[in-house]
Amino acid sequence: MAPTPPPDRRPIIISGPSGVGKGTLYQKLFDAHPDTFALSVSHTTRKRRPHEVEGKDYFFISPAEFPALVSQGAFVEYALFNGHYYGTSKKAIETQRAKGLVVVLDIEMQGVQQMKESGSIDARYVFIKPPSFHALEARLRNRATEEEVDIRERLTQARVEVEYAETQNDVYDLIIINDDLEKAYKELHDFVYSPI
Numbered sequence: 236m237a238p239t240p241p242p243d244r245r246p247i248i249i250s251g252p253s254g255v256g257k258g259t260l261y262q263k264l265f266d267a268h269p270d271t272f273a274l275s276v277s278h279t280t281r282k283r284r285p286h287e288v289e290g291k292d293y294f295f296i297s298p299a300e301f302p303a304l305v306s307q308g309a310f311v312e313y314a315l316f317n318g319h320y321y322g323t324s325k326k327a328i329e330t331q332r333a334k335g336l337v338v339v340l341d342i343e344m345q346g347v348q349q350m351k352e353s354g355s356i357d358a359r360y361v362f363i364k365p366p367s368f369h370a371l372e373a374r375l376r377n378r379a380t381e382e383e384v385d386i387r388e389r390l391t392q393a394r395v396e397v398e399y400a401e402t403q404n405d406v407y408d409l410i411i412i413n414d415d416l417e418k419a420y421k422e423l424h425d426f427v428y429s430p431i
């Protein structure tokens with residue numbers, strides 16, 4: 236089947252609290268439209284885990300290289316998490332775009348703020364919101380990938396992110412409540428494929 240690219244080929248930023256279903260939603264989009272989208276690959280200074288592939292999961296760089304790239308303006312956004320830097324490079328986005336792919340970026344709130352403030356990227360912004368914090372907590376627990384302390388931290392951060400999305404009216408082009416997955420997916424799909 237030939238790829239069916241959306242009319243608007245700008246990168247799509249997907250943001251929202253951990254566990255809200257961002258990955259689930261964009262993976263459905265990728266599965267429905269093969270060879271159309273590409274998830275942006277970030278740079279990081281953290282060590283590669285055994286199963287991770289350079290250039291696919293991350294571009295692994297040294298702690299000394301990171302600030303050098305920052306000062307060259309190489310990143311559309313970057314952040315420090317747990318003592319390691321993570322960033323999205325302009326070049327990584329351009330490489331995918333040059334292949335005709337529409338780039339999807341899974342970015343947390345600080346990154347969205349940086350991109351909006353710097354205007355470093357012309358993109359479409361989508362926020363995925365949980366139906367309730369109770370439901371979000373249940374998803375994080377069911378996923379069973381985090382420790383209890385991490386779940387609490389993610390829930391605290393979720394409140395900050397939802398507050399930001401709801402009060403900063405000009406940041407997101409679309410807010411989707413991920414309650415019923417099929418309904419949320421349809422909203423994402425309709426937005427991505429909307430005419431220019």
Ligand SMILES: Nc1ncnc2c1ncn2[C@@H]1O[C@H](COP(=O)(O)OP(=O)(O)OP(=O)(O)O)[C@@H](O)[C@H]1O
Pocket residue numbers: 251252253254255256257258259260374375377378413414415416417419
């Ligand atoms: N609409 C939904 N209803 C119920 N469960 C859902 C829904 N959407 C996603 N989930 C489930 O919620 C869990 C979290 O989803 P997912 O891993 O996609 O979240 P995420 O936002 O990508 O998280 P992170 O930012 O931590 O990677 C998964 O177990 C997923 O199957």
